[in-house]
Amino acid sequence: QxxxxxxxxxxxxxxxxxxxxxxxxxxxxxxxxxxxxxxxxxxxxxxxxxxxxxxxxxxxxxxxxxxxxxxxxxxxxxxxxxxxxxxxxxxxxxxxxxxxxxxxxxxxxxxxxxxxxxxxxxxxxxxxxxxxxxxxxxxVRRALIFEETFTPKLSFGLSEIVRGVEATPSLDGYVLTGPKGGLAQTLFVSHQDDPILAAGQAGLGRCVAFTSSIDSRWASKWLAWDGFEALWAQIVRWVGKPAQGSDCEITADIQGQEVTVQIETAENQGQIPTLSQVEAQVITPEVESRVLALTQSGPGQFQGRFQADRAGSYVVNLRYRKGSDGPLQLMQTPVTVPFAPEFRYLRDNRPLLEEVATISGGRILNLEDPQMNPFEKSGLKFPQTQLPIAPWLMGAWMAVFLLDVAVRRVAVDLVAIRRKVVGWLRPKARRAKPDEMLDQLKRTHAKMQEQFESRRADTRGRRYEGDLKKEAEMPTTPTVTAAEKPATKAEEIKPSAPKTSPASAAHIDQLLKAKRKAFGTDESREKKPSDPRQEKQT
The missing domain is CATH 3.40.50.410 (von Willebrand factor, type A domain)
Incomplete structure (x- = not known):
């Protein structure tokens, strides 16, 4: 540890x-x-x-x-x-x-x-x-060579390699390694759980790693062990390529990226054997498996197609059973998809390049010339592209047409617009000045209104009072004597004006004069003689 x-x-x-x-x-x-x-x-x-x-x-x-x-x-x-x-x-x-x-x-x-x-x-x-x-x-690591006597321990007994092996003799050393993980299987380990025998899949094949030796240096007791030959026979049989059947032949035809696989059974004494449970599989260069669908195209003939997306080596695996009860057999064949044909040409096509340069107005660049400037523009004709202006003219015409309709049909008050614009552009200080004048006029009007109302209230509250010291006299009418002439009819109807005292008459005249003055009545108009007809009607 x-x-x-x-x-x-x-x-x-x-x-x-x-x-x-x-x-x-x-x-x-x-x-x-x-x-x-x-x-x-x-x-x-x-x-x-x-x-x-x-x-x-x-x-x-x-x-x-x-x-x-x-x-x-x-x-x-x-x-x-x-x-x-x-x-x-x-x-x-x-x-x-x-x-x-x-x-x-x-x-x-x-x-x-x-x-x-x-x-x-x-x-x-x-x-x-x-x-x-x-x-x-x-x-900071341990020594790669560990030389001590130990007995390997069986860690995975389900593999075909260790079939029939239950215990092994001791070893005197091994090379220190670590488990690979993944699909690799560690079959034997040391007393410190270091791998001694491991097996696994490596690409399309198989591999086995034994970290000790098979000579007398570390495995002297293994050489005298009865199961030594059987164990190594099983290791070689498992890691070796399985035997293939000879009952059929697999061919492949490559057309572009499509590969056609043709399977044909071989005749045996003039008879075509019958194949059952025929299955095919394709292993890509990325070590990915694909199922290859097969169709029977004739007696003992099968055909299938798959797409070769990239160049490389493909492996076609075929598994079949001869007859209905025969053992399962396996066949493999490689299919190599080459690169595109243009990769085969290792020389440039100068005539084609010269033709392209002549048609397009370019030139051939010589890379061996040290004074060659690939960015030289002299002698080159730059292409010109003409752009139609009809869409722009149509847009301008539409804008002018709409403007003409607006001028003819829409009444525009330029004075009002000018006032509005001037009002927006005028500074706030200048726009606030008319408001102050208006407020001053309103205050002056309110003040005058209050004075007028106060004077009217004083006038309405007064009551005229006469001179109480003077004695009131009843109005008198003249006495008519028999000796006087009788009055006319108009005179009989007309009432006689009441007689007042000189003081009262003067006071009444003042009131009438003030009234005429208030209503704007001309004094001369009041003094005109009245129409006898109007007086009569009255």
Whole structure:
């Protein structure tokens, strides 16, 4: 099992400490969590962390011991005896310098790497760090040759290769490998679960891998084992090409990308054997299988077609049964689809190129001429393209026609439009001035209205009062005597005007004068003599 640990220089502790203790790697989750929680400090010297790593590695029984140290090359060199102890214990140390303060400090890490047998890296781009650690992790591996006595264990007993094999003798060594995975089957493993015998499909064929030897170096007990020959006979039989039947012949005809497969049975003593359960399959160059449909075109003849999408080698597998109860037999034939015919010509067709250049008005370029300029434009005729303007003229005519109809049929008030535009363009300060004048006129009108209403209210509230000190007198009528002439009819009807006192008459005249003045009545008009007819009617 692989072991790993992480050391740093604690900022608060002031000494080297194990961020992740030296233990089995496992699924690496604990190591990643410990690295995420690291709080690095400025390490003064390389000695303490290298001593802690040495004490942990020297105690473990590992075939490869390796230290990867990353720093800015600022710490001081470790003691020389410690570096010699690294070398004697077989512990290598690779140093990675990241953004050093002084280029001269790089010599420290170079000395550590050279003394212990490690590597030195001066990293200018942090994105190179993952690649460096992957490269260094490949150094930490076990020895490829393992020489110890062990007994292989059967891990998969359903394969035809190990049929009848239950136990095997011990081996004295093997070459260290790892399982391939996928469809590969690991048949025997070592005591450390390393593959010893594995088999699997490789493209269109099969392969078998045996990591030990079949001679006396590691397999001396296998050579004396009774099942040694039977096991290897089954291995060779399984990995070898199966025997093919000779009852029919397969031919292929290639026309472009269509391949026609013709199957014809061979005559046996003048008789054509009967084939049943005939099935065909095509393996493409991408190692993909396709079912090939077959139709019987005659006695003992079958035909099928498939599309060869790309050039390469195809394999046609045919499985059939001779008769109705015969064993299943298998036949294979390769079909090679070549590249397009133009790929066969390895020389240029200069006459054709010259003809194309002459027709198109171009020229032949000589690549061997150093003064040749492929971008020279002299002598070249550039094509001219004529564009019709009828659509543009039709659009212009339509716009003028609509404008003419609008001018004739639509009445436009240019004055109103001008006022509107001037109103929009006039500044707000200038447009606000007429509003202030209008407000002032409204205030003046309201003020005058209030004065007029107050005067009218004063006039309506007054009541005329006469002179109470004067005695009221009843109006008197003149007395008619018998000696006077009798009055006419008009005079009889006309009432006599009441007689008033001089003071009352003067007051009434003033009122009438004021009334006439208020209503604008001409005084001279009032004094005109009235029409006798009107008086009579009255």
């Amino acid at each position: 692989d072991l790993a640990g992480v050391l740093d220089y604690g900022w608060q502790a002031g000494e080297s400490r194990w961020v992740h203790p030296f233990s089995e790697v496992g699924d690496k989750t604990a190591i990643l969590n410990s690295i995420d929680q690291m709080q690095m400090g400025d390490m003064p010297e390389f000695g303490p962390p290298m001593l802690a790593a040495y004490n942990a590695l020297v105690k473990c029984d590992a075939s490869q011991k390796h230290v990867i140290m990353i720093s800015d090359s600022d710490p001081g060199l470790p003691p020389l005896p410690l570096l010699m102890q690294y070398k004697e214990a077989g512990i290598t140390c690779s140093c990675v310098a990241v953004f050093p303060h002084n280029p001269g400090d790089l010599q420290k890490m170079m000395t550590i790497a050279q003394t212990t047998g490690g590597r030195f890296y001066n990293v200018a781009d942090p994105q190179q760090l993952p690649q460096i650690f992957i490269k260094e992790a490949q150094v």
